Amino acid sequence: MTFSPETHTAAAEIIARYPAGRSRSALLPLLHLVQAEQNCVTTEGVAFCAEQLGLTAAEVGAVATFYTMYKRHPVGEYLVSVCTNLSCALLGGDEVYDRIREQLGIGHDETTPDGQITLEHAECLAACDYAPVLTVNYEFYDQVDADSAQAIVEGLRAGQRPAPTRGGPLCSFAEVSRQLAGFADPRPEGVAGPGVGQPSVAGLLLAEAAGWTAEQAPAGAEAKGS
Incomplete structure (x- = not known):
């Protein structure tokens, strides 16, 4: 080619x-x-x-072949990745994956016959604070369950682009691959949305409320080392 x-x-x-x-x-x-x-x-x-x-x-x-983001056979318009690592698995990640697998009639690293959706289970999507999570073309859908995940996939199959929980608006796999190559999203609406939510800053907010600083340990905490 x-x-x-x-x-x-x-x-x-x-x-x-x-x-x-x-x-x-x-x-x-x-x-x-x-x-x-x-x-x-x-x-x-x-x-x-x-x-x-x-x-x-x-x-x-x-x-x-080292990096999983490089695919060795054609991916559909939408790559749906479901985290099945520990934090997500404990909170229902396996159920989410199984529901989508049954919904689409395909398994890991397989694509629907119409070429629209590729499904994969991911070892970690680096969002344990929002578990269980799935991504579509690397955009996050946080704290999903089997029903909400099924609704996201139904939207994709109906030609919709459900809004991610965080990050930019959804685009195709080809489009996001070009963005990962270092080229800006040309869409006027292609501006990243919120990148951090409440679960990510819970510890910071607790420290601020307690008046803790980086230079001092919490009151009553035992000093470690010297």
Whole structure:
């Protein structure tokens, strides 16, 4: 496959961000760029990145297969990731995943026949304070249960884009891949919303209410070490 002129131009722009002699640092955004065009990182995508950076296909492939955000077969328009790690699992993450799996009729790392939704269970989505969580194209839907998760997926299948709990408005997998390559969301509404909610700052608010500072331990707390 030949990549589009737009992708070639964008690749040159990405590489130009880095100092001379450090162009291999552009590999991660370049992989996102080719993924934006093909909805995955193909053999052709690996070869394209290698050619642009003067690397071997083996060097590029080693990186592409290390990070889970680089997909090796086409992803649907929406990548639905359900956290099934400890905090989320204890609060119902497995039930959320099972409900969506039954709803879509697909399993982990599979895509619906219409190419619309890819499902995966994730080991951790780094949002334990909002457990259980799922993401759609890496945008967060916090404190979901099986019913609310099913409603989100029903909205996607109906052509809607349910508003995430935090972050920016939902976009397609190809669009978010291009953003991860370092290009701004061109949509007028594509401005990130709240990034932090009450659960993330609960400890900070407690410390402020108690008058604690970084320089002093809470009243009555035993000093540790010297």
